[in-house]
Amino acid sequence: MMIQFSMSFLNSSKNILIEWTIISINSFNLNYIMFFDWISLMFMSVVMIISSMVILYSSEYMGIKSFSSNRFLFLVLMFILSMMLMIVSPNLMSNLLGWEGSGLVSYCLVFYYNSLKSYLAGMLTCLVNRLGDIGLIISVSWLSCYGSWNFLFYLEKYNYYMYMLIIVSSFTKSAQIPFSMWLPAAMAAPTPVSSLVHSSTLVTAGVYLLIRFFNKLQFNNFxxxxxxxxxxxxxxxxxxxxxxxxxxxxxxxxxxxxxxxxxxxxxxxxxxxxxxxxxxxxxxxxxxxxxxxxxxxxxxxxxxxxxxxxxxxxxxxxxxxxxxxxxxxxxxxxxxxxxxxxxxxxxxxxxxxxxxxxxxxxxxxxxxxxxxxxxxxxxxxxxxxxxxxxxxxxxxxxxxxxxxxxxxxxxxxxxxxxxxxxxxxxxxxxxxxxxxxxxxxxxxxxxxxxxxINKYMMMNYYYEITNMWMMFNYSYYIFKLTYKFIFKYKNMLNWGEIYGPRGLSYLLISMSNKYQLYYISNFKILLISFLIWLTMMI
Incomplete structure (x- = not known):
């Protein structure tokens, strides 16, 4: 049915925008917006078809009556809901809700099996995707200065940096270089999860987001x-x-x-x-x-x-x-x-x-x-x-x-x-x-x-090629240098407290104590000053 709606929307050039006001206090409005066009309806239909087949497949693959299968089904339904929220949203804030929801549920699905390999793969998936989520969060913060989180941008000369952040977020979600190492590691998840999450929905979310921003990406893409x-x-x-x-x-x-x-x-x-x-x-x-x-x-x-x-x-x-x-x-x-x-x-x-x-x-x-x-x-x-x-x-x-x-x-x-x-x-x-x-x-x-070809000849290059062009080693050295910098200059982390709220409160308390001591010890001076002021008024 969604495919029929998508085709009718395409032929008639029709779009539907639904805005739901959640909270309205004075001049502040918190709205949730859903945008339906032929692209969103077609992608939703594809996700629904694959999800239904994966759930039908999982009923035999994962077992029907076990407690773990119920937990698996609940996680899959939560993932589908997050994808639906991301697909229909033209608002960067509500898009972030579906984006983060799908990432969090996929993290839970990767370490579905209780093993050290699954835990490590889930942690790698979570950390790499969080790097891209930072770019999306900064973009949301940037758009809050304009008074709207919709895909409407006002200051064209500053949009370039925001587009770069969104592209980095899409690259991490779609596992492009240098964020490619998490996708093979995520194969520790059950096979139905790989079929739904890591082939057709989650990894294509970055591509879908850039398709929505395509009209704004008209610069040098070489x-x-x-x-x-x-x-x-x-x-x-x-x-x-x-x-x-x-x-x-x-x-x-x-x-x-x-x-x-x-x-x-x-x-x-x-x-x-x-x-x-x-x-x-x-x-x-x-x-x-x-x-x-x-x-x-x-x-x-x-x-x-x-x-x-x-x-x-x-x-x-x-x-x-x-x-x-x-x-x-x-x-x-x-x-x-x-x-x-x-x-x-x-x-x-x-x-x-x-x-x-x-x-x-x-x-x-x-x-x-x-x-x-x-x-x-x-x-x-x-x-x-x-x-x-x-x-x-x-x-x-x-x-x-x-x-x-x-x-x-x-x-x-x-x-x-x-x-x-x-x-x-x-x-x-x-x-x-x-x-x-x-x-x-x-x-x-x-x-x-x-x-x-002789398999022993190929083994000479096995480690370099299967290690994804030494990408794991590059990541290790980058994190190692970062940790070394943090431990060497760890006192810099305390500057925010020393010269920030804690230092300001300490300064105000000490000044208040000094003035209080001054007025208590000089009560006579205050009394004489009061008498002088009183005689002058008379």
Whole structure:
């Protein structure tokens, strides 16, 4: 129904603004504003579809009658409510309410399992996201000087710094460089959480916020495009050396987030939103299929131990293959309509040659690590295959992935036909038109050659690449220098108390005591002064 409303709003150019006055005292009004247009309604419908399928999937995956499943369901519903508050809000203050709520609930979902690994992953997720939340809080404080928190800005010359703070907040939420380390660590959460939170909703919240601010982001975006492209490259290289199934899918999500950010800063806001919705569908399907593999293999996430699961799990394997080829941009699937449109608009624009090269290399690497994932998880012959014999037993989970398969197949073409009607005509030469296909074919050839390389040769670069280009080490040294500075100059932290409220109160108390002592000891002087004043008055 929300999709129908979204299409009707798009065709009629209709928007609805609802303002609710919570408190009104004299000249002070505390209002909550909800803004409904075709973008917000479409994103809400995508979130609702994925959330309903994840809850249906979790009823079998997490268990139905246990106390922990009730706690899990409550946290998921709280997360969905926070996302709804963030999506429909054109007000930066109420947007912060949904932004912080989704971050806090996702922190609780990451350490859902009682283990040290989950606690550390949750703490890393919380701390990195809090860095970006500081920028959003400062922006809210800045806007309070204008008398309104709505997306209306008055002093244009000061808006640049506020936009920078909002971009930093979006980068932390969408895990762009240098804030990328939290997304693979967050895979310690249950697989339904990864499908809902870390593939289609929370990580795309930063992209959605920048889409709302797109009209204000009309300045030099070259360095932001470079950062997004480097995020695509880094995540693709890390996925080539990773053997954890969920982390590979998380790095794939990170690569697609880099694609969305780069296309947004390149000026393609509608195409970015189009790819955001289609990516949410097939990536949630990919996570749910991975969860079924992990569920039947006794919580083993190593792709080298999965073996030929296509023989034992044909239904799940078919859905897994559909989601993977959709990720690669297979023609006439959902991913093709959004990615091919972005690639053609990149090619038709006056793009920097370095950006152009990074973009096409990242496309080739996407195909490379996808074929590697398919080979290891479905066709790689393991020696202990007799230990992993099982039957595919699915009750509720098969219905959830079936609905997502239909959406992953049909949603892209339907949304493209209905929403991309005003797209400009794209004129490309024959060679440029075939360049995308050639890069996909080269990715297939490179993947076949990559699988033949001696694994010991690849291990020489394993630590540097899987450590996300030494990003953890950089963060460690930055925090180490910060702590050293604090401990060396810790007396500076007391200046606010010495010369602030405490020092002022001490000064006033001491001056009051001195004056009181002066008047008590000089009572005679006061009496003589009073008599002199009295005689003068007479």
């Amino acid at each position: 360095w932001f495009v470079i950062i997004s492209m480097m995020t695509m490259m880094m995540s693709s290289f890390c996925a080539l050396y990773e053997f954890d199934l969920k982390k590979i899918i998380a790095l794939s999500t990170l690569s697609q987030l880099g694609l969305m950010m780069s296309s947004l800063f390149f000026g393609l806001s509608e195409m970015t939103f189009f790819h955001l919705c289609t990516h949410a569908m097939f990536k949630s399907l990919l996570f749910l299929c991975a969860g079924i593999f992990i569920f039947h293999m006794n919580d083993n996430q190593d792709i080298r131990c999965m073996g030929p699961t296509c023989i034992m799990m044909p239904y799940t394997t078919s859905c897994f293959m559909i989601s993977n080829i959709t990720l690669c941009g297979m023609p006439f699937l959902s991913g093709f309509y959004s990615k091919d449109l972005i690639v053609e608009l990149y090619s038709s624009g006056m793009c920097n040659s370095m950006i152009y090269m990074l973009f096409y290399i990242s496309l080739s690497l996407t195909v490379l690590y996808t074929i590697r994932l398919i080979y290891y998880s479905l066709m790689f012959n393991v020696k202990n295959n007799s230990m992993n014999l099982f039957l595919e037993k699915l009750n509720m989970m098969k219905y959830s992935i079936l609905i997502l398969v239909i959406n992953s197949t049909m949603f892209g073409c339907m949304m493209g036909w209905l929403t991309m009607m005003n797209t400009t005509l794209i004129m490309l030469t024959f060679n440029i038109k075939l360049l995308t296909t050639m890069m996909i074919i080269s990715g297939v050839i490179l993947s076949l050659e990559y699988l033949k």
